[in-house]
Amino acid sequence: MSEQYSTNLAAQFKWGPSSGKPGSPLTAVVAGSSSGNRAVQDIRTVELLEYALDGKTRETLCSYLVEKHDLVRAEAEHEVEELIESGLLLENHQQVEGGQTWFEHDWDRSLYYHLSTRDESVIEPRVYEQELETATQGDRDVIELPTPEEVPDEPLDKVLLDRRTCRDFDGSPIDSTDLSSILYHALAPIRKATRDDEQNVSDGASFFEASRFPLTIYPVVARSPDVESGVYRYELERHSLRNLDTEYTEKETDDLLQSIVVNQPFIEDAPVTLVISTDIQKFRHIHPQSMGLRHLFTVVSTHAHRLLLTANAFGFDVFQCAALKDSLADGVVGADGFDEAVVYTLTIGRETEEDE
Ligand SMILES: Cc1cc2nc3c(=O)[nH]c(=O)nc-3n(C[C@H](O)[C@H](O)[C@H](O)COP(=O)(O)O)c2cc1C
Missing domain, CATH: 3.40.109.10 (NADH Oxidase)
Structure with missing residues (x-):
């Protein structure tokens, strides 16, 4: 049977500040993933992730993009592949164990912290280098x-x-x-x-x-x-x-x-x-x-x-x-x-x- 993929429970969405930068102000980030923030360029990505909540095959996800969003097959495959690579879609067995329980108890912040730290080295913690804001003379906002x-x-x-x-x-x-x-x-x-x-x-x-x-x-x-x-x-x-x-x-x-x-x-x-x-x-x-x-x-x-x-x-x-x-x-x-x-x-x- 084909592998099922579902939306990563640790995916979070956020509207960014209107910084005037080009691109979408909506970003997706996965706690613990090294791929960083990913700009969500089109609302279809959110719809696809909603559709994938209960697990779908790669083939079904591609068909969804083709049928509902008029993508050609190659574009749909590329998009699904990207979501898998960025960790927004996971194979079902990769989901965090007992994931739903964390949310039922409102423990989401603990879950995100856990996911972000579980692979850190305990023996050699990274040394945090302090970033001191440089004081500027005559700063009117200070x-x-x-x-x-x-x-x-x-x-x-x-x-x-x-x-x-x-x-x-x-x-x-x-x-x-x-x-x-x-x-x-x-x-x-x-x-x-x-x-x-x-x-x-x-x-x-x-x-x-x-x-x-x-x-x-x-x-x-x-x-x-x-x-x-x-x-x-x-x-x-x-x-x-x-x-x-x-x-x-x-x-x-x-x-x-x-x-x-x-x-x-x-x-x-x-x-x-x-x-x-x-x-x-x-x-x-x-x-x-x-x-x-x-x-x-x-x-x-x-x-x-x-x-x-x-x-x-x-x-x-x-x-x-x-x-x-x-x-x-x-x-x-x-x-x-x-x-x-x-x-x-x-x-x-x-x-x-x-x-x-
Ligand atoms: C971390 C913390 C959060 C608190 N949050 C609230 C709160 O949201 N609402 C509130 O009415 N009191 C809050 N309190 C106050 C406690 O209710 C209060 O300390 C307790 O009733 C004992 O009363 P006292 O501080 O006058 O000795 C909080 C206290 C602490 C330490």
């Missing part, structure tokens, strides 16, 4: 943050005991100095480890090393007297904000943030939300084993909670949330959801005081 204030002299146990999740913000703004202080002090250990490493390279890998820091923090500012409403990227080394999109009013920023959290109205009236993404690709290289994903979420939480407690120490209240609509959250900061994905938000502001 806002230097003011000098941070000292952390208030408050005992840690008091900060911990007084901390409560805030679900009712009072609409008051945050200024750039407070934002600067929170970001600066929460991430100070990472900057410090980097400086120490420069002096003592043989010191070994530290949890705090900037080259191993897998997060990007995007402050989304809604209310501030001296920072325009909009989306920014925090640049750790330069302690500055890069303006990504400030075409928003306060209310639009609230609505934007509201649209990325699952059924939770608490972000409204807060001055700033830190949208935290992880560089999954970088983390895979540092921790090539499958358990790297679990480790990644621990790392994210640890850094996020330092940000949270630093904000508390400066007298702010915080709403932490991981219940996000993934692709919408990615869209706000321009993450692609494959190599970089948003995993956490911290909304910082002041809680409405209760009437006595």
Whole structure:
């Protein structure tokens, strides 16, 4: 009997940014495949992959393209061959074992991580070479943050005991100095480890090393007297904000943030939300084993909670949330959801005081 082919369960589709590049903005990528992103030139490819979901012979797939899409036989054969080579179509026995179960449990991100790491060498993990963005003088999109204030002299146990999740913000703004202080002090250990490493390279890998820091923090500012409403990227080394999109009013920023959290109205009236993404690709290289994903979420939480407690120490209240609509959250900061994905938000502001 002829071999049956079906659509790879690990295939993902994504609309690319309208970068003005020629070709289709729709790309297909297969987690764990070395063939990279593949531009989907024609919607018939998506239709064919849908048709192939339950397994079809090569011959049937070609006939489908000939009959439904008027391709000549040679073109149809070429197209099916290309889909097989790029890993979008797999022989049935090549499908990941128990594949459907991963999706039924909403474990797709774990599946993609597993597929992308299962062939990495455990013995000799690849060394990640840090790509430092070169600072350009007079860059108008970069806002230097003011000098941070000292952390208030408050005992840690008091900060911990007084901390409560805030679900009712009072609409008051945050200024750039407070934002600067929170970001600066929460991430100070990472900057410090980097400086120490420069002096003592043989010191070994530290949890705090900037080259191993897998997060990007995007402050989304809604209310501030001296920072325009909009989306920014925090640049750790330069302690500055890069303006990504400030075409928003306060209310639009609230609505934007509201649209990325699952059924939770608490972000409204807060001055700033830190949208935290992880560089999954970088983390895979540092921790090539499958358990790297679990480790990644621990790392994210640890850094996020330092940000949270630093904000508390400066007298702010915080709403932490991981219940996000993934692709919408990615869209706000321009993450692609494959190599970089948003995993956490911290909304910082002041809680409405209760009437006595
Ligand atoms: C990772 C994480 C995600 C959370 N996500 C939500 C959330 O989506 N919605 C919510 O109301 N609370 C969320 N919380 C807050 C918890 O519900 C809260 O911490 C818990 O109720 C204990 O209350 P406390 O933080 O005031 O001590 C989250 C907490 C953590 C640590």
